[in-house]
Amino acid sequence: MDSKLFPEGTTRCSFGQYLLWLGAVGAVLLWGVYAAFLILYNGIGVTAMDNYFGFALWITFDLAVIALGAGAFFSGFLKYILKIKQLEKIINLTVIVGFICYSGAMLVLTMDIGQPGRAWFGYWHPNVHSMLTEVIFCITCYCTVLIIEFVPLILEQKQLNRNKFIHALAHNMHVHMALFAGLGTFLSTFHQGSLGGMYGVLIGRPYAYRDGFFIWPWTFFLFVLSAVASGPVFTVLVCTAMEKITGKKLVEFKVKALMGKIAGSMLCLYLFFKYLDTWAWATGVLPRMGFTFDQMFHGVIYGKWLFWSELLVCGLLPAIMLIVPAIRNRPWLLYTAAILDCTGIVINRYVFTVQTIALPVMPFDKWYTYAPNWAEIATSAMIVAYGVMVLMLSYRYLPVFPQERELNS
Amino acid sequence: MQLKEFKIKWGMVVDIDKCTGCGACMVSCQVENNIAPMTAEDPHNNLQSMTTKRDDPSNKLRTLTWLNVYELNNGEAFPNRDTAYLPRPCMQCGHPACVPVCPVVATEKNEEGGIVSQIYPRCIGCRYCMAACPYHARYFNWWDPLWPDGMDKTLSPDTSVRPRGVVEKCNFCHTRYLKAKDRAREEGIDPMELPEGYYVPACVEVCPTGAITFGDLNNPEHKVHELSKNPNSFRLLEKLGLAPQVYYMSKREWVRKQGDNHAAGDHNSAVKQASQGHE
Ligand code: SF4
Numbered sequence: 251m252d253s254k255l256f257p258e259g260t261t262r263c264s265f266g267q268y269l270l271w272l273g274a275v276g277a278v279l280l281w282g283v284y285a286a287f288l289i290l291y292n293g294i295g296v297t298a299m300d301n302y303f304g305f306a307l308w309i310t311f312d313l314a315v316i317a318l319g320a321g322a323f324f325s326g327f328l329k330y331i332l333k334i335k336q337l338e339k340i341i342n343l344t345v346i347v348g349f350i351c352y353s354g355a356m357l358v359l360t361m362d363i364g365q366p367g368r369a370w371f372g373y374w375h376p377n378v379h380s381m382l383t384e385v386i387f388c389i390t391c392y393c394t395v396l397i398i399e400f401v402p403l404i405l406e407q408k409q410l411n412r413n414k415f416i417h418a419l420a421h422n423m424h425v426h427m428a429l430f431a432g433l434g435t436f437l438s439t440f441h442q443g444s445l446g447g448m449y450g451v452l453i454g455r456p457y458a459y460r461d462g463f464f465i466w467p468w469t470f471f472l473f474v475l476s477a478v479a480s481g482p483v484f485t486v487l488v489c490t491a492m493e494k495i496t497g498k499k500l501v502e503f504k505v506k507a508l509m510g511k512i513a514g515s516m517l518c519l520y521l522f523f524k525y526l527d528t529w530a531w532a533t534g535v536l537p538r539m540g541f542t543f544d545q546m547f548h549g550v551i552y553g554k555w556l557f558w559s560e561l562l563v564c565g566l567l568p569a570i571m572l573i574v575p576a577i578r579n580r581p582w583l584l585y586t587a588a589i590l591d592c593t594g595i596v597i598n599r600y601v602f603t604v605q606t607i608a609l610p611v612m613p614f615d616k617w618y619t620y621a622p623n624w625a626e627i628a629t630s631a632m633i634v635a636y637g638v639m640v641l642m643l644s645y646r647y648l649p650v651f652p653q654e655r656e657l658n659s
Numbered sequence: 660m661q662l663k664e665f666k667i668k669w670g671m672v673v674d675i676d677k678c679t680g681c682g683a684c685m686v687s688c689q690v691e692n693n694i695a696p697m698t699a700e701d702p703h704n705n706l707q708s709m710t711t712k713r714d715d716p717s718n719k720l721r722t723l724t725w726l727n728v729y730e731l732n733n734g735e736a737f738p739n740r741d742t743a744y745l746p747r748p749c750m751q752c753g754h755p756a757c758v759p760v761c762p763v764v765a766t767e768k769n770e771e772g773g774i775v776s777q778i779y780p781r782c783i784g785c786r787y788c789m790a791a792c793p794y795h796a797r798y799f800n801w802w803d804p805l806w807p808d809g810m811d812k813t814l815s816p817d818t819s820v821r822p823r824g825v826v827e828k829c830n831f832c833h834t835r836y837l838k839a840k841d842r843a844r845e846e847g848i849d850p851m852e853l854p855e856g857y858y859v860p861a862c863v864e865v866c867p868t869g870a871i872t873f874g875d876l877n878n879p880e881h882k883v884h885e886l887s888k889n890p891n892s893f894r895l896l897e898k899l900g901l902a903p904q905v906y907y908m909s910k911r912e913w914v915r916k917q918g919d920n921h922a923a924g925d926h927n928s929a930v931k932q933a934s935q936g937h938e
């Protein structure tokens with residue numbers, strides 16, 4: 251029915267089947283829209299956050315998707331600036347994933363702030379000392395860059411591209427893409443860093459506080475590195491999931507392994523600094539603040555297992571798996587390493603948001619626990635559903651995968 | 660980082676040994692500052708009553724209490740058990756954790772006696788300041804504020820009512836400060852040199868045991884100036900360097916110890932000397 255719109259030389263499932271899938275994802279989306287409506291109408295009291303947990307699931311979710319969306323800026327940098335040609339087989343997907351992650355994060359943020367109508371105050375009354383100001387600026391600018399990178403792909407849609415003007419426009423945008431990739435890299439590096447800086451400057455929160463390196467607490471650099479260490483393999487996972495669902499080969503394995511190698515090297519670099527950081531924190535920062543390492547953990551839900559899982563099982567292990575070619579070149583091991591790597595980064599973002607504020611700093615205070623309620627879960631699921639929908643539409647109608655034809659013929 | 664210092668530094672010294680934990684300060688704060696009580700139902704919002712349950716007033720994690728009284732104990736069993744109460748307003752830190760993080764300058768440490776202000780119409784409700792403050796002195800408006808019928812008559816005309824979705828906190832009853840300065844001008848007194856007792860927050864005024872002393876920490880004629888230097892006085896979490904303008908006093912060593920948290924061994928005295936050195 252809509253086969254005229256498919257990318258050149260490709261086949262897709264029937265329209266009915268497609269609608270069925272779209273309907274299922276749409277149901278999740280609607281559930282989230284309902285929750286979002288209640289939150290905006292009734293107030294954030296609808297969520298499970300409280301006076302202790304002003305930052306909770308949404309912020310963790312935001313930090314995590316932004317880190318995982320880093321594949322876009324980093325791969326863009328490698329492809330357009332360092333000219334690693336092979337990456338062009340997957341670059342479109344990285345842009346789409348990046349776009350989904352950033353726009354999704356912005357949607358969550360508008361729900362998260364208590365006064366969404368004042369969101370623009372961030373530009374109007376900026377506090378130059380606040381890391382969050384930097385995040386607000388960079389995140390919106392970078393989201394715009396991603397839109398600019400996404401547009402030529404839409405213009406290349408088969409039917410649209412017949413139009414001469416659109417064709418020329420898409421071509422010209424491609425020609426200048428290196429400029430945007432460069433700009434995107436610059437912006438993204440800064441806000442990835444500022445997200446880390448946001449926690450590092452919390453002078454009253456020993457779990458997150460770090461000393462400064464120039465004007466930045468060093469978590470600034472750790473967040474940038476951890477994002478580029480996980481973003482590329484997250485794109486690989488998305489790509490693989492799409493292959494499994496559609497039953498087609500979309501990107502040759504060599505390219506995925508290359509992404510794995512890139513992420514693996516970055517992960518090693520990141521872990522080197524992360525271990526140094528952890529050591530300096532446990533033996534320097536904490537005692538200076540009058541705390542001990544053991545005081546940072548509590549019970550099962552804030553237990554040390556999270557710490558070790560992040561640093562070893564989801565850190566060192568995938569790093570080794572990704573840099574050893576014999577392991578990396580086996581698909582299922584590559585995917586396992588990718589999942590571990592992404593999980594490690596998510597744990598990192600979680601402990602920085604939740605554990606940091608759960609920790610009682612006043613000696614007579616106690617640990618509090620937080621569990622998200624349905625409204626926060628539904629809205630987060632809504633963002634995931636929105637992402638899946640964008641991917642479904644893009645895959646069906648846009649020439650996302652340049653290799654699809656040759657790999658499936 | 661530099662400590663923000665101004666000519667006047669309003670501060671409190673709370674004598675923990677005098678505090679009985681009666682909570683009068685909490686109640687007076689509530690009334691003085693138009694702090695909305697927690698109401699289970701919103702009669703003006705039908706959709707809310709159909710879809711959402713507002714919190715129970717017993718949910719202390721959702722209610723607004725600019726001043727909170729904590730119960731401390733020495734951790735021993737009866738008959739050696741000892742209890743103390745610690746009222747905690749906003750500490751008006753000299754080096755506040757909350758101010759530099761706010762993306763829109765909705766909160767500021769200013770010349771108004773070094774009180775950390777909060778500009779409600781500018782706050783976007785991101786709650787970064789709440790995450791930053793280790794004293795939990797900031798509160799978020801989770802719901803539209805409501806006063807049950809009749810209770811709205813108690814609203815003070817001096818203080819603005821905050822809408823939902825912004826963060827609020829203790830400001831040492833700043834409106835009383837403004838009034839005191841006006842009165843001083845009328846009476847020909849220099850508003851920058853208010854005499855003792857000219858300006859006192861509601862909690863100080865109402866405390867039945869006189870546990871809270873209030874005044875200008877920089878002014879040697881004010882009692883707090885002397886009291887803050889008493890060997891029995893300490894500041895909560897002094898080791899973090901936030902330099903609170905609220906001091907606590909206790910003759911009981913275990914209380915002083917808990918206030919300062921000696922996890923790092925007894926480095927408290929060193930910190931104390933250092934901080935007194937630059938005051
Ligand atoms: S006690 Fe908390 S809210 Fe008050 S000034 Fe200090 S950091 Fe800010």
Ligand code: SF4
Pocket residue numbers: 760761762763764765766781782783784785786787788789825826
């Ligand atoms: S909640 Fe309001 S006062 Fe606090 S940091 Fe955000 S904008 Fe500033």
